[in-house]
Amino acid sequence: MQADTPDWLSSAQDAVRRAALGPRREHRGRVEEIGDGVAMISGLRDVRLDEVLRFEGGQFGFARVLDSDLIGCVFIDAATRVEAGDAVFGTGEVVSVPVGDALLGRIVDPLGRPLDGKGPIEAGERWPIERPAPSIIERDLVTEPVQTGILVMDTLFALGRGQRELIVGDHSTGKTTLATDAMIAQRDSDMICVYVAVGQKTSSVRRAIDALQEHGNFARCIVVVAGSAAAPGLQWIAPYAGMTMAEYFRDKGGHALVVIDDLSKHAATHREIALLTRQSPGREAYPGDVFYIHARLLERAAKLSKVRGGGSLTALPIAETDAGNLSAYIPTNLISITDGQIVLDAGLFHQGQKPAVDVGLSVSRVGGKTQASVLREAAGTLRLDYAQFLELEVFTRFGGMPEGRVRDQLKRGERIRAILRQPQNTPLGLAEEVALLLAVQAGLLDSLSLGAVVSVRDKLSESLHRDAADALRAIAATGQLDEGARAGLMAAMTRLVAQFRDVGAAT
Incomplete structure (x- = not known):
């Protein structure tokens, strides 16, 4: 008499019967060169821009440069075990991040992986970090104010929902403090706040997080951290990841405020990646698309029309100057992209005038149209x-x-x-x-x-x-x-x- 088949064996047999057998197409390439967080890959002709690539050792990167014979891949994490000759596989997916309410009150890296020790994030959706900006017909006028709680800003340089206002100044003049104070002021408002740290020191990021946790409503904040020790690939995708996380709330009819700290370091990372992948250098060794990478990022901040739900995404990008030189390449680019700038002066800062806002150089190009009428x-x-x-x-x-x-x-x-x-x-x-x-x-x-x-x-x-x-x-x-x-x-x-x-x- 034949014994009954065990349950585990029966389940395994069912799985084998359901498996789709036959040939499977696999995109496979080869590492030609590797160094400083970048790999040059051959053999992957069907890869698209920003597609995630998997190395045979389990590491991941994304395609940043597509040449006729080689692909420039930027590693997302450390690539200590990748060598020339290793196999590389295309995944068919672009870089994406989790979005939704599960991210609120959390500290994550640009891929949405938790950094706060509070366990995994159970997000229902993943959105690509590169998303098209709303078209003109999908936008509405910027007329609603963002109350920052900072008297000099609310009175002289009003900020509107959907606006992009640059905060620019020398090192250690209070740029991050000004931005975090604006986030703290939203503790009783309906705005979700997203703070993106790009290339910042751990101590600086810790101070910003402590201020939000102690004085703000951290349960309605998301902190995205790509510190100075993070891989260049993580630092490069951080602003786009933070913008995507905020767009989820905007597209649902809500309101969000994004602080990117800072785009000067992001531009330096872009220059580093571009030089390593052999792109032609231009002014100050930056590649020719350095304006475009920030323009397409900040254009995603907008006030949507009522047909699109009426949500808004306000951006406060930060840029650092050297000796107050506003005519440098990156500050000039960002000033031309944004709807105004708050200029912080080192002389005022050292005199004790904080926030050290230079009222002569600062401007809001939306201005009184968004200022609260009572103010x-x-x-x-x-x-x-x-x-x-x-x-x-x-x-x-x-x-x-x-x-x-x-x-x-x-x-x-x-x-x-x-x-x-x-x-x-x-x-x-x-x-x-x-x-x-x-x-x-x-x-x-x-x-x-x-x-x-x-x-x-x-x-x-x-x-x-x-x-x-x-x-x-x-x-x-x-x-x-x-x-x-x-x-x-x-x-x-x-x-x-x-x-x-x-x-x-x-x-």
Whole structure:
């Protein structure tokens, strides 16, 4: 009598019967040369641009250069076990990343692999990192504001949903801090924040993450890290991966803010890869397509039309200058691509004026069209007054003591500069910004010392919530500054200023 067939054997037999037998086509090539994270491959004639290639040792790369006889492949991870003569296989798939809500609150690498030790990411979809930018007909006007909580930006250089605003400045002038403060300010908004670190030191990335976790709503943030020690291939795909992760929320009708820190290092990585793959160098040894790689990336930031769901993707790319040279190749390219720039000045930074925004060189080409109407009404002639003060301050350094109207202008300008100075990780609410602007425009702060002005700003939130709660609710509900809300804010500011009027002599 024959014994019963074991379950495991029966399952194996079923699997064999279901298997599709017969010849299978396989794209196979050969490594001709390898070095510095790049391999030159022959024999893969049907490979397409950005296709993922698998090496026989298990490593992966992607096709970056397609020549008639050789393919330039950039490794995604370390290629310590790959040698000339090894086999390479085409996968037929382009580089893609996971997208969706599962990424929120996570720290990942540009391929979506977790770096935070919280386990695997269960994402339902994967999207390619290279996606076409929305066409003109699919876009809408940029009219909705992004409240960054940074008074100098919200007042003088308003940022709109769907805008691309470049943050540019020398090394260690507060570029990352300015961008992370804008992300922290979204803790109570409907915007998803994506921070992309490209070629940054581990300590710098750690500080940015700590600030978001401590002061922001990290559960609505995604951090993509390709540090300075990461493979060049990972650093190259990082901005595109972060943009794809943010586009998921935009295309679902939501709103997202992407910070890319920074594109100068991304351009240097692109130059390195281009030279290793024997592309022709151009200005400053950059290849001819260095403008195009950033243009096609930043064009993906947009405000979609109602037909497309009305979502938005706002980009804050960062670029680093050398000795304040804005006419260098990469900063010039990025300034021409974006809708404005926030220029940070090293001299202002070292003088303690933080954020060190140069109001003369900075501009938002969308500007007042996106500024909250209540803020625009409260600001009045602030920008003109501040610009006149800066000019007068320069002239009065060479003369005697100014008198009359000039002295009043200088005193008012010093108070404007004092309120524009803002500690990091302390974004202001819309009503708080309006209250400060009303106070300085009305001259309430003119009688205070500069130290007392700082104290007024520090006590501002507590005082307004205690003495002007109705005005705060009215502004939050309507977004308008009616007479009742204006009177409530002015009364609260008058009481607050009175507490510090005798603290030191006015300067």
